[in-house]
Amino acid sequence: MAEAARRGLKAECGDCFGLCCVALPFTASADFAASKAAGQPCGNLQSDFRCGIHNRLRESGYSGCTVYDCFGAGQQVSQVTFGGRDWRREPGSARQMFAVFPVMRHLHELLWYLNEALTLPTSGPLLTDLRRALRDVERLTGADADTLAAADVPALRADVSGLLLRTSEHARAKAPGRKKNHRGADLMGARLKGADLRGANLRGAYLIAADLSGADLRTADLIGADLRDADLSGADLRGALFLTQVQVNAAKGNAATRLPAWAERPSHWRAA
Template identity: 55%
Template sequence: MSENQEYLVPFPDKRRRNLRADCETCFGLCCVALYFSASEGFPIDKEAGQPCLNLQSDFRCSVHKSLKERGLKGCLAFDCFGAGQKVSQVSFGSRDWRKLPESAQQMFEVFLIMRQIHELLWYLTEALTIQPARTIHDALSAMLIEKECLTHHSPDYLLKLDVAEHRADVNTLLLKTSELVRAEARRGQKAYSGRQKTFARGACLIAADLRGADLNGTDFIGADFRAADLRGADLSKSIFLTQAQLNVAKGDTNTKLPSSLTPPMHWD
């Protein structure tokens, strides 16, 4: 058994796949529903509900392969956690906003809500792979099922959700997960080789030099990784790291990542 296998417990890959963007089955919702600002790395300034100038008739991006070269960091960073395809295929039954313009605004608003719920599902899914949190896996599983059920309700139901309340419910368990990771580290368990783990929730890591750093066991919820240098860093057993955070950081082939994440295409 490898060190990573000692740290992770088995969990179906299918759930992770459902929490990754599948642009082929989405109606380009992130390119329409979101407010864009050119100063934040998007193609233009645009209002929410207005299609991006690069959105094609097939809902694909005409400049997707050259986002880095064009400096479109906002586009590179965004991750819908699979909310786009859920709204497109489930909430609206494969009916796109161009064919049903009367439903377009509702679809965009539901997408913004669904994206937040799917983000919570991502964190809960990750928490269930963390061995030190095994004592609360039942509670995490119950919470995951509860929040997953929300995503299958009607658009009208979703628009009435108090997302902040659901986020607070989930956060209670995520904080407990983080505490259990640090507690096990203090006990010098083999999975952590006795190293002290840190708590970087909401940390401002903009342009931080983290080259070669051992960041295993670090809680990164809400941390700002814009232009952070992760070359050679070991994040293989960090917790609650997301693809969106990696997408705005610098890294290379020596950067070690959790198995659930992939090196961004623009890394060295």
């Protein structure tokens, strides 16, 4: 993915009105120390829209916040859709702003995947369709709040998902050996240490707490895979298809875990 596109899809909390801390609900659990309803500001949200415990979220019981990524939707809604008008100064805009934010988040996630798909050397036969889909989604992200609120997101996601699947099939066909198909599989706690998963279809697979230490995940399709607490120590994710930072953050790893150049190594990962 081009660096400019990647930067545009990275959350810039300083340009957002704390939308993920207000618009979204969460329930007291292992991920959140307290419950809150959608539209209710989190108790840790400060007057400048910054998080008061940002540097100690895990220790404070808010690990769920560390594995959330809006793909830059927050600043898009705050600064573009609503032109810098925040919900505190203009409370009349709050309901619509909070309704639009999840829509924009879906759109920006699709932009992440489409931009990556366009960079794959195997995507040549699909470039026209990928560019069309990218233009359509980009056009919608720049629409007004009413248009965004009325957008048929499920239909759009289904259309793009089919295109991304075709992109994935082209890319994975180049991987050596027999390709494993674990699409949507329940692999929670699975013992996959050292597994050769090159070219595997892991779309939507449940890999919660799976042992993937030392596994080779190059060109594996990880779109929508749940990697919460999966052990990626020493695993190779370079070239993994449709991997996101939030998936990396949700997993466990160490200094030997090989990541794509764009990915940030989470601070909670082991040093060795």
